Amino acid sequence: MLEVILLGCGGSMPLPNRYLSAALIQYKGRKILIDCGEGTQVSMREIKSGFKTLDLICLTHLHGDHINGLPGLLATVGNSGRTEPILIIGPTGTEKIWEGIKMLVPYLPFAVEVLEKPLEVDSLTLSYYDEEIQLTTLDLDHSSFCLGYRFDVKRQPKFDVEKAVANQVPKHLWNTLQKQTNQVCFENKVYTKEMVLGSSRQGIRVSFVTDTRPIATISQFIEKSDLFICEGTYGDEADLDRAKAHKHMTFSEAANLAKQGQVKQLLLTHFGVALTEPEQYLDQVTTIFKNTKLGEDQLRVELNFALNHE
Amino acid sequence: MLEVILLGCGGSMPLPNRYLSAALIQYKGRKILIDCGEGTQVSMREIKSGFKTLDLICLTHLHGDHINGLPGLLATVGNSGRTEPILIIGPTGTEKIWEGIKMLVPYLPFAVEVLEKPLEVDSLTLSYYDEEIQLTTLDLDHSSFCLGYRFDVKRQPKFDVEKAVANQVPKHLWNTLQKQTNQVCFENKVYTKEMVLGSSRQGIRVSFVTDTRPIATISQFIEKSDLFICEGTYGDEADLDRAKAHKHMTFSEAANLAKQGQVKQLLLTHFGVALTEPEQYLDQVTTIFKNTKLGEDQLRVELNFALNHE
Numbered sequence: 001m002l003e004v005i006l007l008g009c010g011g012s013m014p015l016p017n018r019y020l021s022a023a024l025i026q027y028k029g030r031k032i033l034i035d036c037g038e039g040t041q042v043s044m045r046e047i048k049s050g051f052k053t054l055d056l057i058c059l060t061h062l063h064g065d066h067i068n069g070l071p072g073l074l075a076t077v078g079n080s081g082r083t084e085p086i087l088i089i090g091p092t093g094t095e096k097i098w099e100g101i102k103m104l105v106p107y108l109p110f111a112v113e114v115l116e117k118p119l120e121v122d123s124l125t126l127s128y129y130d131e132e133i134q135l136t137t138l139d140l141d142h143s144s145f146c147l148g149y150r151f152d153v154k155r156q157p158k159f160d161v162e163k164a165v166a167n168q169v170p171k172h173l174w175n176t177l178q179k180q181t182n183q184v185c186f187e188n189k190v191y192t193k194e195m196v197l198g199s200s201r202q203g204i205r206v207s208f209v210t211d212t213r214p215i216a217t218i219s220q221f222i223e224k225s226d227l228f229i230c231e232g233t234y235g236d237e238a239d240l241d242r243a244k245a246h247k248h249m250t251f252s253e254a255a256n257l258a259k260q261g262q263v264k265q266l267l268l269t270h271f272g273v274a275l276t277e278p279e280q281y282l283d284q285v286t287t288i289f290k291n292t293k294l295g296e297d298q299l300r301v302e303l304n305f306a307l308n309h310e
Numbered sequence: 311m312l313e314v315i316l317l318g319c320g321g322s323m324p325l326p327n328r329y330l331s332a333a334l335i336q337y338k339g340r341k342i343l344i345d346c347g348e349g350t351q352v353s354m355r356e357i358k359s360g361f362k363t364l365d366l367i368c369l370t371h372l373h374g375d376h377i378n379g380l381p382g383l384l385a386t387v388g389n390s391g392r393t394e395p396i397l398i399i400g401p402t403g404t405e406k407i408w409e410g411i412k413m414l415v416p417y418l419p420f421a422v423e424v425l426e427k428p429l430e431v432d433s434l435t436l437s438y439y440d441e442e443i444q445l446t447t448l449d450l451d452h453s454s455f456c457l458g459y460r461f462d463v464k465r466q467p468k469f470d471v472e473k474a475v476a477n478q479v480p481k482h483l484w485n486t487l488q489k490q491t492n493q494v495c496f497e498n499k500v501y502t503k504e505m506v507l508g509s510s511r512q513g514i515r516v517s518f519v520t521d522t523r524p525i526a527t528i529s530q531f532i533e534k535s536d537l538f539i540c541e542g543t544y545g546d547e548a549d550l551d552r553a554k555a556h557k558h559m560t561f562s563e564a565a566n567l568a569k570q571g572q573v574k575q576l577l578l579t580h581f582g583v584a585l586t587e588p589e590q591y592l593d594q595v596t597t598i599f600k601n602t603k604l605g606e607d608q609l610r611v612e613l614n615f616a617l618n619h620e
Contacts, residue, residue, distance in 0.1 A: 013386055014349070016356045038348055038382035039324070046326045064415055068382040072348035075374040076323055096413060103410025105374055 002027045002153055002204050002303045004227055007043040009295030011211070011233050011248075011270040012065050019043045019297050020065050021210060021270040023229060025151060028128045032056045033073075034149060034208050040069035041076050047298050051080040056126065058135070059090030060210055061146035062097050071104040078108045085111040089121060089135075091145035117147055131156055138221040140212035142247045148212070148221055153204040155305055160198035167195035204303045207263075210270045213244065214253040219260035226303050228261065229295075230254040232268035235281030248272075251281050255288035269295035312337045312463055312514050312613045314537055317353040319605030321521070321543050321558075321580040322375050329353045329607050330375050331520060331580040333539060335461060338438045342366045343383075344459060344518050350379035351386050357608050361390040366436065368445070369400030370520055371456035372407050381414040388418045395421040399431060399445075401455035427457055441466055448531040450522035452557045458522070458531055463514040465615050470508035477505040514613045517573075520580045523554065524563040529570035536613050538571065539605075540564040542578035545591030558582075561591050565598035579605035 003026040008019025020037025024044065031054045033040070044051065054077055060066055077086065088098065094116045102112075115121045117137050126133045131153060138148040159178045169177065169191050173184050183192045207222040210231035222228050233248035234240075243250050251268060258266035266289055271278050278294050285292050293299075313336040318329025330347025334354065341364045343350070354361065364387055370376055387396065398408065404426045412422075425431045427447055436443045441463060448458040469488045479487065479501050483494050493502045517532040520541030532538050543558035544550070553560050561578060568576035576599055581588050588604050595602050603609075 013355075013389065014352045014382065016352055038379065039352065042324050042326055042349065045323075064382060064385040068385070068414060069348065071381075072324065072374060072378040075378070079323065100410040100413025103406060103413075104378060 002206070004206055004229070004301045004303065005047055005049070006229070006267065006269060006295050006297065006299045006301075007040055007047075008037065008297050009269040009271055009299075010037075010065075010273070011231070012273050014039045014065075015273065018271070020069070021231070021295075022066075022069070023208060023269075024049060025206065027133065027153065028131070029053060030055050030128060032058065032126075032133075032151070034058045035060055035066040035210075036069040036073055037065045038068040038072075041073040043297060044073075047300075051077045052082045054082075054086065055084075057086065057088045058149050058208075059088065059094060059147075060140075060149070060208070061091055061142060061144050062093050063144060063211070066211075067097060071101050074101070074108055074112070075105050078105070078110065083110050085113055087113045087115065089115045089117065089124070089137075091117055091147050093145060136221075138209075138217060140209065140218075141215045142211045142213075146212055148207065148209040148218065150205065150207045150221060150225070155201040155203040157197040157199055157201055159196060163198065164196040167191075169195050202306050204305065206303065209257070211248055213247050214249050214257050218257050222257065222261040222263055225261065225263040227265050227267060227301055228258050228263040229267045229269055230257060231270035232278070233270055233272045233275070235271075235275050235278050237284070251278075251285045252288055255285045255292055258289040258292070264291065265301070266292045267295055267299070267301065268292065271295070312516070314516055314539070314611045314613065315357055315359070316539070316577065316579060316605050316607065316609045316611075317350055317357075318347065318607050319579040319581055319609075320347075320375075320583070321541070322583050324349045324375075325583065328581070330379070331541070331605075332376075332379075333518060333579075334359060335516065337443065337463065338441070339363060340365050340438060342368065342436075342443075342461070344368045345370055345376040345520075346379040346383055347375045348378040348382075351383040353607060354383075357610075361387045362392045364392075364396065365394075367396065367398045368459050368518075369398065369404060369457075370450075370459070370518070371401055371452055371454050372403050373454060373521070376521075377407060381411050384411070384418055384422070385415050388415075388420065392420050395423055397423045397425065399425045399427065399434070399447075401427050401457050403455060446531075448519075448527060450519065450528075451525045452521045452523075456522055458517065458519040458528065460515065460517040460531060460535070465511040465513040467507040467509055467511055469506060473508065474506040477501075479505050512616045514615065516613065519567075521558055523557050524559055524567050528567050532567065532571040532573055535571065535573040535575075537575050537577060537611055538568050538573040539577045539579055540567060541580035542588070543580055543582045543585070545581070545585050545588050547594070561588075561595045562598055565595045565602055568599040568602065574601065575611070576602045577605055577609070577611065578602065581605070 005024045007022040010018040022035040025032040134152040136150045140146040205225045207225040232251040315334045317332040320328040332345040335342040444462040450456040515535045517535040542561045
């Protein structure tokens with residue numbers, strides 16, 4: 001089971017009743033954080049998630065409402081006793097931002113590695129014991145370099161006894177090949193994972209798109225996501241010109257992307273400061289894309305592997 | 311009337327129900343902020359104080375729980391439409407911290423001036439129309455360079471008609487000398503403020519001391535403060551060794567300082583994360599110094615000039 005927790009659903013400025021847009025992915029006891037505005041660590045504390053198992057921080061872009069929580073969060077991760085490195089991925093400019101943050105928290109007890117897109121990362125595979133998460137980015141259209149993120153949990157095929165026997169894999173290697181390694185050399189013969197595993201199984205796809213205009217490349221990027229988290233800075237269609245001017249989206253534009261991308265569920269977030277009652281606009285959005293939910297701070301979505309592929 | 315608002319009363323880490331220790335001084339429509347941990351701007355929003363009239367930020371020291379709210383706060387001040395410079399005062403190292411913050415918020419619409427103590431400031435006079443606030447700092451004893459702050463509102467003496475007449479000050483200069491300038495030259499003669507003003511009147515003194523051990527110099531520094539805001543990281547006397555090790559104070563140590571300094575009111579703040587029920591220890595403190603209050607987020611203290619000096 002993969003869990004996505006929307007830590008906040010606000011844009012621009014942190015408010016007393018609304019944290020800034022950020023999301024936490026929890027999988028097999030490890031954590032990935034997407035964006036980190038001021039207050040993100042407090043929202044993490046509210047859900048009692050702990051800080052030590054945060055391995056990766058993905059920054060969509062470098063505007064303050066998406067990064068100003070980093071110094072405090074990293075200090076708190078340091079206080080949690082973590083000593084393993086943390087990886088920060090972000091758009092062009094992330095290296096420079098990290099230089100600034102380092103000056104605010106020079107005493108971290110762990111190393112921070114920075115991968116700056118597009119120079120160094122387009123698709124990256126993270127290992128989670130016997131499963132993997134593939135991370136892919138997309139260039140968005142905002143007022144600064146901005147990345148969309150897609151997380152694909154690659155579900156490992158089931159162990160196939162008949163196949164293992166047919167491939168003459170020694171029995172004592174079955175467990176190693178299924179759970180630990182891609183290949184084993186034994187008595188001068190190479191045995192691979194594929195020799196003991198069955199056909200591919202559907203994984204889980206989560207995509208996160210904020211802040212941006214609804215450009216054409218997004219619908220393919222998010223295609224068939226189990227969960228599509230998307231910015232909806234404006235609820236009212238009358239704000240379309242404003243959305244265009246500030247390189248943001250209206251709820252309807254986000255819903256149209258969800259429809260084109262045939263996603264299973266749309267979760268709207270990054271509400272503008274003036275959007276105090278997003279529920280006013282929900283009806284109009286569900287006529288475009290039915291399975292739309294409005295973001296709420298600490299809203300939790302559980303995603304499981306599809307049963308029909310067990 | 312001078313107003314002091316405790317924006318938060320926590321130490322180390324921002325918590326869901328407790329902002330980090332910071333205080334706002336409001337005087338004649340202008341603001342001074344002391345410390346700025348993560349979330350300080352949210353607490354300021356809760357009290358609906360506005361951001362545009364923030365002129366001065368005093369940093370006690372450069373640990374994250376006292377400075378990590380600066381990038382977000384400054385961005386929000388920028389969004390408020392401010393274009394006048396802001397002054398940041400802090401201990402040795404503040405210039406370097408400012409270099410880091412600038413990299414996070416490179417787009418501020420106002421200049422930031424930094425005064426780094428002890429090189430450049432020991433006592434500073436801030437003008438507030440016809441009154442002045444004198445700001446004085448004291449070196450404290452913490453695990454990094456740390457400053458105590460004292461704010462003295464210098465109350466101007468009353469206008470004294472008899473004195474003005476006796477000093478033969480022309481009537482049309484009375485208002486100018488009382489409210490606008492220290493001296494005027496008219497028909498080759500110099501007239502000074504002192505020629506029209508009566509005897510001195512008692513002002514208002516506020517002192518802010520955190521984070522530190524209770525060193526001897528503090529009691530004189532805070533002498534006769536109308537309000538003494540002091541750290542109380544530990545409530546339980548059993549934590550004295552811990553307080554010594556981490557260069558903090560217990561409630562009793564703060565109360566003893568208040569007593570020695572003959573202050574009018576002690577407000578405890580900067581409660582440690584483990585100190586979830588500070589009220590447990592209030593009784594023991596009031597036996598040392600009676601007029602002790604426990605800090606609460608958004609607690610407001612109004613201070614007026616003493617009536618007997620009207």
